[in-house]
Amino acid sequence: MGRVSVKPFFTWAAVLGSIFVAFDPFSLSPIAGEKDFKVLTSLQPSLEVLASIPRDEKNILKNAEIVYGGQVFGPESVLFDSRGRGPYSGVADGRVVRWEGPEKGWVEFATVVSNRTEICNPTNPPTANLKYEHVCGRPLGLRFNKHGELFICDAYFGLLKVGPEGGLAEVLTNEAEGEKLAFTNDLDIDDDGTIYFTDSSTKHPRSKFFYSMLESEDTGRFLKYDPKTKDTTVLIKKLQFPNGVTISKDHSFIVIAETRVGRLIRYWLKGPKAGTWEHFVWLPGFPDNVRTNEEGDFWVALHCKRNVIDRLMNGFPGVKQAFLKLPLSPNILYSIFAGKPHGTALKVSSEGKILQVVEDRKGESAKLLSEVEEHNGKLWMGSVVLPHLAVIDKP
Ligand SMILES: *[C@@H]1O[C@H](CO)[C@@H](O)[C@H](O)[C@H]1NC(C)=O
Numbered sequence: 152m153g154r155v156s157v158k159p160f161f162t163w164a165a166v167l168g169s170i171f172v173a174f175d176p177f178s179l180s181p182i183a184g185e186k187d188f189k190v191l192t193s194l195q196p197s198l199e200v201l202a203s204i205p206r207d208e209k210n211i212l213k214n215a216e217i218v219y220g221g222q223v224f225g226p227e228s229v230l231f232d233s234r235g236r237g238p239y240s241g242v243a244d245g246r247v248v249r250w251e252g253p254e255k256g257w258v259e260f261a262t263v264v265s266n267r268t269e270i271c272n273p274t275n276p277p278t279a280n281l282k283y284e285h286v287c288g289r290p291l292g293l294r295f296n297k298h299g300e301l302f303i304c305d306a307y308f309g310l311l312k313v314g315p316e317g318g319l320a321e322v323l324t325n326e327a328e329g330e331k332l333a334f335t336n337d338l339d340i341d342d343d344g345t346i347y348f349t350d351s352s353t354k355h356p357r358s359k360f361f362y363s364m365l366e367s368e369d370t371g372r373f374l375k376y377d378p379k380t381k382d383t384t385v386l387i388k389k390l391q392f393p394n395g396v397t398i399s400k401d402h403s404f405i406v407i408a409e410t411r412v413g414r415l416i417r418y419w420l421k422g423p424k425a426g427t428w429e430h431f432v433w434l435p436g437f438p439d440n441v442r443t444n445e446e447g448d449f450w451v452a453l454h455c456k457r458n459v460i461d462r463l464m465n466g467f468p469g470v471k472q473a474f475l476k477l478p479l480s481p482n483i484l485y486s487i488f489a490g491k492p493h494g495t496a497l498k499v500s501s502e503g504k505i506l507q508v509v510e511d512r513k514g515e516s517a518k519l520l521s522e523v524e525e526h527n528g529k530l531w532m533g534s535v536v537l538p539h540l541a542v543i544d545k546p
Contacts, residue, residue, distance in 0.1 A: 190468040191367040196433035212511035215543040225277030226533040228293040241290025243277035260317040263288035292337030304335040306357035327383040346376040349393040395440035400447030408438035440522035449499045452520035458490035492518035517541040
């Protein structure tokens, strides 16, 4: 073979390769079965804004203690009741469970379907339950009202409620404006009992949340449920993965995590801007739940940080769409776009100032965080994918 033949070979290989990737004849791409998969772009913080976000030089979250290892599977929301019992959490096998001390351990508190069978049994890793979530349920956001009733956002069955003694939860709503809730995610309850909650997507169910993230699709909604009229109203449409919800201490506004955009927005309940929403805070990554503490600050849990590949590709949706046609497994795509584990939580003031950032840069103790709940001087951290909680003294 002379030197001259090398160039045409590469040219042909490139042409054939491009055709292969563009048409994906063997359906090797992870989006092969996705009919309407269309990558959109989303807003993102400028590099200056990102650089201005404080960092945790002390790597404080590395000192978090991993608790209940192998006993609680995929605890997303973490909370205590008004009598101090708990923690309670919604787990991957479709139940809400409660810690009842070292002897009894984690005990079933509530279920979201009446006919649970062995296919719903807990698995380790918790992600193995993904296959049956749509029949077993997947409780995400949890909140008690002042009467001790527990409200549950189940990713598949909508907004549910169960009495103070637990048991089978009843569905309050599973549609809004004629459209099914497809991925109910998190809620908070106002003083008058009104419930504010998110439906992260009407396009992809929770089991395919990663597709929703890759696509940056904007079918997410922020909603309100009125317990008196039983009406469900859409307050904000076209959000890109709305997720955590928390009402401010003075009840004048609600903070909503818009996960795909990597920010918090706020929806005004009172004052001249009541009924409108606006950008609130840029975050260094993709948030899950948000919780108001006693001082009126907000704890934000990040699932992961925003990495440079995600940032670049977000600016070129066409390129990203073509890239996603490569025969790469979802696991590989996840590591490309989500990067290495990096535990991050942020405390944000009611004025929208980032007051504190705590990190575990290698994700040795705390990572893939779903919620940070401040309780009795400690931070309790759940993770939708891990089989434990992490706890640390309030830093
Ligand atoms: C419970 O019943 C529903 C409706 O008949 C069915 O679709 C679902 O698969 C059942 N769940 C389990 C866990 O068998």
